[in-house]
Amino acid sequence: MYLTRLQLEQFRLYEHLELDIPLDGLRLSGRNASGKTSVLEALVLLSTTRSPRTSADRELVRWGSGEEYGVPPYARLEAQVFTTNRVNRVGINLEIDAERQLNQRKEYMLNGDQVRALDLVGVLKTVLFTPEDVLLVTGTPAERRRQLDIFVSQFDRAYLTSLAQFTRVLAQRNQLLKRYARERRSERDPAAVTEMSFWDDQLISSGAYVVATRLQVVRELSIEMGRRSEALVDGASVGMAYQPRLTWEGDGSEYGNKVLRESVAARFAKDIDAARRDEYRRGMTLVGPHRDEISFLIDGRSLSAYGSRGQQRLGVVAFRLAQIGILEAHTGERPVLLLDDVFSELDDMHRDMLIAAVTQFGCQVFLTSAEADVLGHSGLAHLRGADVEKGLIHLID
Numbered sequence: 001m002y003l004t005r006l007q008l009e010q011f012r013l014y015e016h017l018e019l020d021i022p023l024d025g026l027r028l029s030g031r032n033a034s035g036k037t038s039v040l041e042a043l044v045l046l047s048t049t050r051s052p053r054t055s056a057d058r059e060l061v062r063w064g065s066g067e068e069y070g071v072p073p074y075a076r077l078e079a080q081v082f083t084t085n086r087v088n089r090v091g092i093n094l095e096i097d098a099e100r101q102l103n104q105r106k107e108y109m110l111n112g113d114q115v116r117a118l119d120l121v122g123v124l125k126t127v128l129f130t131p132e133d134v135l136l137v138t139g140t141p142a143e144r145r146r147q148l149d150i151f152v153s154q155f156d157r158a159y160l161t162s163l164a165q166f167t168r169v170l171a172q173r174n175q176l177l178k179r180y181a182r183e184r185r186s187e188r189d190p191a192a193v194t195e196m197s198f199w200d201d202q203l204i205s206s207g208a209y210v211v212a213t214r215l216q217v218v219r220e221l222s223i224e225m226g227r228r229s230e231a232l233v234d235g236a237s238v239g240m241a242y243q244p245r246l247t248w249e250g251d252g253s254e255y256g257n258k259v260l261r262e263s264v265a266a267r268f269a270k271d272i273d274a275a276r277r278d279e280y281r282r283g284m285t286l287v288g289p290h291r292d293e294i295s296f297l298i299d300g301r302s303l304s305a306y307g308s309r310g311q312q313r314l315g316v317v318a319f320r321l322a323q324i325g326i327l328e329a330h331t332g333e334r335p336v337l338l339l340d341d342v343f344s345e346l347d348d349m350h351r352d353m354l355i356a357a358v359t360q361f362g363c364q365v366f367l368t369s370a371e372a373d374v375l376g377h378s379g380l381a382h383l384r385g386a387d388v389e390k391g392l393i394h395l396i397d
Contacts, residue, residue, distance in 0.1 A: 246271050
């Protein structure tokens, strides 16, 4: 999989950009706040429909957009993607309500047709490296769940659908539980039991798929991370562990897909019954994938608690490298690699190791850096250079 063209209009610093992209990729150099990272952000947005930097779409639209023509602020993004079987044009159109600074319209485009967000996700597959990735180790479980969800959604459309359904059902069920808590309803109230049973079934059905898939993917990631970390982390082995908020033991490796989902669903149903009294009292859903934990490990122990800052950073590098191999294994396509100023955080030895690891995949690579010596590394000589300055990109011959 590779990109041949990127078009940005009124996106971040870019008033208008039409960029032809070489097969191997680009080295993007420039000062801070010149627009380097915005190029990678645009590609992740087209890949996942989510920005890795903000949840507010207004921040994506260039300030002053639309003023010249007397129209609401807007942004347009489009990329041409070559895969093994076909060529696709992926795009996103944003329009902002100028007075309230909120979304007025958001369109997802595939080959010129408007589609649902879930139909666009994963058409372009990307893996993004950033200096902030280390916060995945030390940060909140919610962010680790979010990153895993974004990754899995690129190759499992059913997962994305189940996750969206679970999120909707969870919101409805929580509203009902809040009302029961206010009204001091008993978990044995016949009317409450009947009403809640419908949402229980929906929650278990969608949630079991999410949990079962996470169990399997985290196991795959952990195995691949162990392989990748042998050279990176001074002989230590880095991996991951997934702990569902269920009465559960094991990593799911002893089950096939269907049997695993059925086993998770059965356990889910029992744990919801066991938690029902507390849920009615507290007015919230206490069991399910929205409360699960994902941990990074070093030699079987918590990487956050026992790993040095350098080991934590390299552990997340192993996590990103593992994503590359798993995406290719599941889809037959190599993702586009996006590396945002990550080499400046590494010493020379680990920088050389990462460059060797990244280039061996044969993926198209986009690399940003403000440091000329990083971009001049011999291992990156196959990438064409590009200077970025205040929303303008000039390819270097």
